[in-house]
Amino acid sequence: xxxxxxxxxxxxxxxxxxxxxxxxxxxxxxxxxxxxxxxxxxxxxxxxxxxxxxxxxxxxxxxxxxxxxxxxxxxxxxxxxxxxxxxxxxxxxxxxxxxxxxxxxxxxxxxxxxxxxxxxxxxxxxxxxxxxxxxxxxxxxxxxxxxxxxxxxxxxxxxxxxxxxxxxxxxxxxxxxxxxxxxxxxxxxxxxxxxxxxxxxxxxx
Amino acid sequence: xxxxxxxxxxxxxxxxxxxxxxxxxxxxxxxxxxxxxxxxxxxxxxxxxxxxxxxxxxxxxxxxxxxxxxxxxxxxxxxxxxxxxxxxxxxxxxxxxxxxxxxxxxxxxxxxxxxxxxxxxxxxxxxxxxxxxxxxxxxxxxxxxxxxxxxxxxxxxxxxxxxxxxxxxxxxxxxxxxxxxxxxxxxxxxxxxxxxxxxxxxxxx
Amino acid sequence: xxxxxxxxxxxxxxxxxxxxxxxxxxxxxxxxxxxxxxxxxxxxxxxxxxxxxxxxxxxxxxxxxxxxxxxxxxxxxxxxxxxxxxxxxxxxxxxxxxxxxxxxxxxxxxxxxxxxxxxxxxxxxxxxxxxxxxxxxxxxxxxxxxxxxxxxxxxxxxxxxxxxxxxxxxxxxxxxxxxxxxxxxxxxxxxxxxxxxxxxxxxxx
Amino acid sequence: xxxxxxxxxxxxxxxxxxxxxxxxxxxxxxxxxxxxxxxxxxxxxxxxxxxxxxxxxxxxxxxxxxxxxxxxxxxxxxxxxxxxxxxxxxxxxxxxxxxxxxxxxxxxxxxxxxxxxxxxxxxxxxxxxxxxxxxxxxxxxxxxxxxxxxxxxxxxxxxxxxxxxxxxxxxxxxxxxxxxxxxxxxxxxxxxxxxxxxxxxxxxx
Numbered sequence: 001x002x003x004x005x006x007x008x009x010x011x012x013x014x015x016x017x018x019x020x021x022x023x024x025x026x027x028x029x030x031x032x033x034x035x036x037x038x039x040x041x042x043x044x045x046x047x048x049x050x051x052x053x054x055x056x057x058x059x060x061x062x063x064x065x066x067x068x069x070x071x072x073x074x075x076x077x078x079x080x081x082x083x084x085x086x087x088x089x090x091x092x093x094x095x096x097x098x099x100x101x102x103x104x105x106x107x108x109x110x111x112x113x114x115x116x117x118x119x120x121x122x123x124x125x126x127x128x129x130x131x132x133x134x135x136x137x138x139x140x141x142x143x144x145x146x147x148x149x150x151x152x153x154x155x156x157x158x159x160x161x162x163x164x165x166x167x168x169x170x171x172x173x174x175x176x177x178x179x180x181x182x183x184x185x186x187x188x189x190x191x192x193x194x195x196x197x198x199x200x201x202x203x204x205x
Numbered sequence: 206x207x208x209x210x211x212x213x214x215x216x217x218x219x220x221x222x223x224x225x226x227x228x229x230x231x232x233x234x235x236x237x238x239x240x241x242x243x244x245x246x247x248x249x250x251x252x253x254x255x256x257x258x259x260x261x262x263x264x265x266x267x268x269x270x271x272x273x274x275x276x277x278x279x280x281x282x283x284x285x286x287x288x289x290x291x292x293x294x295x296x297x298x299x300x301x302x303x304x305x306x307x308x309x310x311x312x313x314x315x316x317x318x319x320x321x322x323x324x325x326x327x328x329x330x331x332x333x334x335x336x337x338x339x340x341x342x343x344x345x346x347x348x349x350x351x352x353x354x355x356x357x358x359x360x361x362x363x364x365x366x367x368x369x370x371x372x373x374x375x376x377x378x379x380x381x382x383x384x385x386x387x388x389x390x391x392x393x394x395x396x397x398x399x400x401x402x403x404x405x406x407x408x409x410x
Numbered sequence: 411x412x413x414x415x416x417x418x419x420x421x422x423x424x425x426x427x428x429x430x431x432x433x434x435x436x437x438x439x440x441x442x443x444x445x446x447x448x449x450x451x452x453x454x455x456x457x458x459x460x461x462x463x464x465x466x467x468x469x470x471x472x473x474x475x476x477x478x479x480x481x482x483x484x485x486x487x488x489x490x491x492x493x494x495x496x497x498x499x500x501x502x503x504x505x506x507x508x509x510x511x512x513x514x515x516x517x518x519x520x521x522x523x524x525x526x527x528x529x530x531x532x533x534x535x536x537x538x539x540x541x542x543x544x545x546x547x548x549x550x551x552x553x554x555x556x557x558x559x560x561x562x563x564x565x566x567x568x569x570x571x572x573x574x575x576x577x578x579x580x581x582x583x584x585x586x587x588x589x590x591x592x593x594x595x596x597x598x599x600x601x602x603x604x605x606x607x608x609x610x611x612x613x614x615x
Numbered sequence: 616x617x618x619x620x621x622x623x624x625x626x627x628x629x630x631x632x633x634x635x636x637x638x639x640x641x642x643x644x645x646x647x648x649x650x651x652x653x654x655x656x657x658x659x660x661x662x663x664x665x666x667x668x669x670x671x672x673x674x675x676x677x678x679x680x681x682x683x684x685x686x687x688x689x690x691x692x693x694x695x696x697x698x699x700x701x702x703x704x705x706x707x708x709x710x711x712x713x714x715x716x717x718x719x720x721x722x723x724x725x726x727x728x729x730x731x732x733x734x735x736x737x738x739x740x741x742x743x744x745x746x747x748x749x750x751x752x753x754x755x756x757x758x759x760x761x762x763x764x765x766x767x768x769x770x771x772x773x774x775x776x777x778x779x780x781x782x783x784x785x786x787x788x789x790x791x792x793x794x795x796x797x798x799x800x801x802x803x804x805x806x807x808x809x810x811x812x813x814x815x816x817x818x819x820x
Contacts, residue, residue, distance in 0.1 A: 002677040003665040007658045015639050024630050026662075027705055030675040031724070034663045041656040043622045047641075048649045050618040060645040062617040090642055092394040099402035109646070149409055154388040180408025182387030183359040184401040189297040189384075196389040197304035203385025203408040204354055207472040208460040212453045220434050229425050231457075232500055235470040236519070239458045246451040248417045252436075253444045255413040265440040267412040295437050314441070502804040509812035559819055564798040590818025592797030594811040598768040599707040606799040607714035613795025613818040614764055 004030075056131075057105045058124060059090045079104055082146035084174070086128065086165070088153065096151065103149075106131060111152065111161040119164050128165070132172035147175045154181060209235075261336075262310045263329055264295045284309055287351035289379070291333065291370070293358065301356065308354075311336060316357065316366040324369050333370070337377035352380045359386060414440075466541075467515045468534055469500045489514055492556035494584070496538065496575070498563065506561065513559075516541060521562065521571040529574050538575070542582035557585045564591060619645075671746075672720045673739055674705045694719055697761035699789070701743065701780070703768065711766065718764075721746060726767065726776040734779050743780070747787035762790045769796060 001009070004026055011022035029037055052063050054071035061071035073079060073093075083103025087093055093105055108123040119125050132148060150165055152158035162178055169176050181199030183192060192200070206214070209231055216227035234242055257268050259276035266276035278284060278298075288308025292298055298310055313328040324330050337353060355370055357363035367383055374381050386404030388397060397405070411419070414436055421432035439447055462473050464481035471481035483489060483503075493513025497503055503515055518533040529535050542558060560575055562568035572588055579586050591609030593602060602610070616624070619641055626637035644652055667678050669686035676686035688694060688708075698718025702708055708720055723738040734740050747763060765780055767773035777793055784791050796814030798807060807815070 003658055003661055004675070004677055007655075007662065010655050010658060015643050016636060021631060023706060027675070028630050029659060029662060030666060030705075037659050037662060040622075040625050041659040043618055043625060044644060044652050044656040044659070046618055047622065047644060047652060051645060060619070060642070062619055087394060089395070090645075091638060095394060095397060095399065096402055098399035099406060100399070101402075101406060149406065151394055153393040154390050155393065158393075177409040179402075179405035180385060180387035180410060182385035182389065182404065182408060184387065184389040184392050185359050185398045187389050188358040188360065188363075189292060189300060189356055190294070192300060193390045194300065194303035194305070197301055197306075197384075199387065200384035201304065201306060201354065203387060203410075204382040205385060205408075208453055208456055209470070209472055212450075212457065215450050215453060220438050221431060226426060228501060232470070233425050234454060234457060235461060235500075242454050242457060245417075245420050246454040248413055248420060249439060249447050249451040249454070251413055252417065252439060252447060256440060258440075265414070265437070267414055295440075296433060497804060499805070505804060505807060505809065506812055508809035509816065510809070511812075511816060559816065561804055563803040564800050565803065568803075587819040589812075589815035590795060590797035590820060592795035592799065592814065592818060593769040594797065594799040594802050595769050595808045597799050598770065598773075599702060599710060599766055600704070602710060603800045604710065604713035604715070607711055607716075607794075609797065610794035611714060611716060611764065613797060613820070614792040615795060615818070 058107045058109065058127065059093060059105065074104060078102075081144045084131070084145055084148045085151050086148060087151045088158075092151065106148075108161075111155075111157040112164055114157060114160050119161075119168075123161065125165075125168065129168060129172070132169050132174060145174045147177055148172075150176065150178045152178070154179075263312045263314065263332065264298060264310065279309060283307075286349045289336070289350055289353045290356050291353060292356045293363075297356065311353075313366075316360075316362040317369055319362060319365050324366075324373075328366065330370075330373065334373060334377070337374050337379060350379045352382055353377075355381065355383045357383070359384075468517045468519065468537065469503060469515065483515060488512075491554045494541070494555055494558045495561050496558060497561045498568075502561065516558075518571075521565075521567045522574055524567060524570050529571075529578075533571065535575075535578065539578060539582070542579050542584060555584045557587055558582075560586065560588045562588070564589075673722045673724065673742065674708060674720065689719060693717075696759045699746070699760055699763045700766050701763060702766045703773075707766065721763075723776075726770075726772040727779055729772060729775050734776075734783075738776065740780075740783065744783065744787065747784050747789060760789045762792055763787075765791065765793045767793070769794075 007029070008019070008022045008026045011017055011025045012019055014022070017025075029040075050063055051060050052069075053060055054074050055069040056074040057071060059071055068075060080103040083101075084106055085096055085101060085103055086106045086108060087096065088108055088111055090107060093107070096105070106124075106128055108128065110123050112119045112122045116122060132145070148169060150162050152162045152165075166176055166178075180203045181196060182203050183189075183196065183200050187196070189197065212234070213224070213227045213231045216222055216230045217224055219227070222230075234245075255268055256265050257274075258265055259279050260274040261279040262276060264276055273280060285308040288306075289311055290301055290306060290308055291311045291313055292301065293313055293316055295312055298312070301310070311329075311333055313330075313333065315328050317324045317327050321327060337350070353374060355367050357367045357370075371381055371383075385408050386401060387408050388394075388401065388405050392401070394402065417439070418429070418432045418436045421427055421435045422429055424432070427435075439450075460473055461470050462479075463470055464484050465479040466484040467481060469481055478485060490513040493511075494516055495506055495511060495513055496516045496518055497506065498518050498521055500517055503517070506515070516534075516538055518535075518538065520533050522529045522532045526532060542555070558579060560572050562572045562575075576586055576588075590613050591606060592613050593599075593606065593610050597606070599607065622644070623634070623637045623641045626632055626640045627634055629637070632640075644655075665678055666675050667684075668675055669689050670684040671689040672686060674686055683690060695718045698716075699721055700711055700716060700718055701721045701723060702711065703723050703726055705722055708722070711720070721739075721743055723743065725738050727734045727737045731737060747760070763784060765777050767777045767780075781791055781793075795818045796811060797818050798804075798811065798815050802811070804812065
C-alpha cells in the first residue's frame with residue numbers, strides 16, 4: 001500500500017475517526033512543513049521514553065528526571081489512602097479530580113463485555129484483587145485501604161462489570177461501594193428513565 | 206389575517222413548533238376531509254367539558270360520569286398519603302409512576318425564572334404552602350403528610366426553584382427533601398460534570 | 411378512549427409528531443383557557459368554509475367574499491401562462507415564488523412510490539394530462555401553455571415520478587423540462603455526490 | 616510542557632479535532648505497543664521522502680521509484696488536456712474523478728476569505744495565471760488548454776473566490792466556466808433556497 005493510504009489507515013484506527021477524516025488528517029500533514037511532521041513523529045516515538053504506567057493505579061504519567069514508579073497522585077502522601085476509586089480509563093480521573101475527590105485511584109482499562117466468559121481478559125482484574133486483598137508488598141498506603149468505590153459508567157456494560165467486581169471483591173477486606181444513581185446535571189424528570197427516578201428517590205436528601 | 210395563516214399562527218404557539226412545521230400542520234388539515242377536521246375541532250372544544258383539574262394535585266384528569274373533584278391518584282385511598290412528590294408538570298407524573306412511587310403528587314406547573322422577583326406568578330406556590338401547612342380543610346389524606354419531595358429538573362432554573370421552595374417550606378410541618386443527584390442511566394464518568402460526580406460519590410452505596 | 415388520549419392520538423397523526431410531543435400538545439391545550447381552545451377549534455372547523463382548492467392548480471387558497479374557483483396566482487392575468495411549474499405540494503410554491511418565477515403552477519400532491527403500479531392513485535395525474543393536452547375547456551390561459559417544468563425533489567421517488575411523468579406527457583403539446591441538477595447553495599465539492607458533480611459539470615456556464 | 620500534553624496539542628491542530636478528542640488520541644497511543652507507535656511515527660516522517668507535490672496540478676502524490684515531477688493524472692497523455700478543473704483541495708479530485716470527468720486539474724489549496732485584500736496569500740493564484748496564460752514552458756499539454764472550470768464550493772467564500780478568479784482570468788486565453796447550480800441529489804423543493812431554485816430553473820433541461 002502506498003504511504004498516503006498507509007498513514008490514512010493508521011489514523012482510521014484512532015478512536016472515533018472514519019476513513020474520510022483519516023484522509024483529511026493525511027492531507028493536513030502533507031500541507032505542513034517537514035519540521036512540523038518530524039516534531040509530531042518524534043513526540044509520538046518519545047512517548048515510550050518519556051511516559052510510564054504507574055505501578056499502583058496503572059494510569060499513564062510523565063516521567064520526571066528522577067525516575068519514579070508511581071504517578072503524582074499515588075506518590076502523594078497527602079491523598080486519603082483509605083479510599084480507592086476504580087475507574088474505567090485514565091480520562092475519567094481528570095473528571096473525578098475536578099469533583100474534589102482526594103483519595104487514590106485504580107484504572108481498570110475497560111469494561112467487561114456482556115457476553116464475556118473471562119473478565120480478566122478485558123480488565124485489570126488480578127491487579128485489582130491483589131490491591132484489594134492488601135497483598136501489595138510495596139509497603140505502601142494501600143495497607144490503609146478501607147473502601148473501594150466502583151466508578152463505572154451507568155451503562156449495561158458498566159453495570160455488568162460492576163456486578164462481577166462486587167462478586168469478585170466481596171471477600172476482600174475493604175468495603176465495596178458504587179457511585180449513586182440519580183438525576184445528573186441537566187436532566188429533566190419528564191425525560192429521565194424510571195430507574196434513574198427510582199434511584200434519585202431512594203437517594204433523596 | 207386569513208384563516209390559513211391564522212391557524213398556522215395558532216399552531217406556532219404549540220410547544221416546539223416553528224413556522225414551517227405549523228404551516229405543514231395546516232396543509233395536512235386541508236388535505237383531510239371535513240369530518241376528520243370536525244372531530245378534531247370537537248375534541249379540542251370538549252376538553253373543558255370532559256376534563257377537570259384535580260383540586261388536590263392540580264393535574265388534569267378525565268371526568269368520569271360521577272363528577273369528582275379529585276384525580277384517580279388523589280382519590281385512591283391506598284396511596285401513601287405521607288409522601289407528596291412535587292413535580293413541574295403533569296407529564297412528569299407518568300414517569301414517576303413508572304418508577305414505582307406510590308405516594309401523592311402536587312403539580313407546580315412550571316419553574317421560577319432565575320431573574321424573577323415574584324415566584325407565585327410562575328408556580329402554584331400558595332396552594333403548595335396551604336397543602337404543606339396542613340391548612341387544607343377538605344379533611345383529607347394530606348393531614349398525614351410527613352415528607353415533601355421536591356422533584357425538580359436538575360437544571361439552573363430547577364435548582365433556583367428548589368432553593369426558593371426549600372426556603373418557603375422550611376417552617377411547614379413536613380420534612381422537605383430533594384431528589385438525589387448522581388449518574389443517570391447511560392452517563393459515563395468521562396463526560397459527567399464534576400457536580401454530578403461529587404453527588405454520585407456522596408450518595409454512593 | 412378518554413378525551414385526552416383521543417386528542418393526543420389525533421395530534422400523533424400530524425406530520426412529524428410522535429406520541430410524546432402529541433401528549434405535550436394536549437397538556438399545552440389543557441393549560442390554555444377555554445376561549446383560546448374554542449378559537450382554535452373554530453378555525454380548524456372553518457377551514458372548509460373559508461378555504462377552497464383551486465380548480466386549476468389544485469392548491470388550497472383562502473376564499474374571498476367574491477366566491478372564486480381560482481387561486482390568486484391562477485387568476486392573475488399578468489402571470490406567464492406559457493409556463494407550468496409542476497410541484498409536489500402547496501408548500502413548494504412559496505419557495506418557487508421567492509425564486510422569482512412568474513409562470514403558473516400545478517400541484518401534484520405527492521410523488522409516486524417506487525414500487526407502485528398505479529401512479530394515478532398517488533398523484534393528480536389525470537388532471538395534469540388534461541391540462542397538458544389543452545383539453546381544459548374553461549377557455550383559459552392554459553391554451554397558451556408552451557412548457558411544463560417538472561419541479562420534483564431530487565430524490566429516488568422524485569426521479570421515479572419525473573420519469574413516469576415524462577413518459578405520460580411526451581405526446582402532449584408542451585415541451586417537458588426538468589429542473590437542472592448541480593451544486594445547491596452551501597454544498598462543497600468534497601461532499602457532493604458524483605451525479606451532482608456530473609450534472610454541475612454538464613450545466614456549467 | 617510535558618510530552619502527553621504536547622502531543623495532545625499537536626493533535627488539536629488536526630482538522631476538526633477538539634481538546635477532548637486530542638486527549639483521547641494520546642490515550643489511545645499510550646495503550647498501543649511501542650512498535651505500533653514507531654510505525655506510525657515513521658510513516659509520518661517518511662511522507663516527505665515518499666510523496667511529492669505535482670509540478671502541474673500541485674496535488675500530493677506518491678513517488679514511484681522512477682522519480683517523476685507529475686502526478687498520475689497530469690502525466691497521463693490520454694486525459695483531455697483542453698479542460699482544466701480548478702478545485703480547492705486534493706480531496707475534491709477523488710469526487711470529481713468519480714463523476715467521470717477526464718480532463719486535467721489544478722489545486723488552489725483553499726479559498727479567499729471574504730475580507731481578504733491579498734488573494735495570492737490564500738490560494739495558488741500566480742501559478743494558476745501562469746497555467747492559464749499558456750506561459751507554462753514545460754512544453755506540455757497545457758498548451759492545448761481551451762476551458763478552465765472553476766470548481767469551487769457553493770458557499771459565500773467559494774463564490775467570493777470564484778468572482779475574483781473570473782476577474783483575474785478574464786484576459787487569459789481559455790474560456791472560464793463555473794459549475795452549474797441546481798438541486799443537488801437529495802434536496803427537496805420545499806427546503807431549497809430561492810437561489811438554488813432560480814439556478815435549477817435557468818439550467819432546466
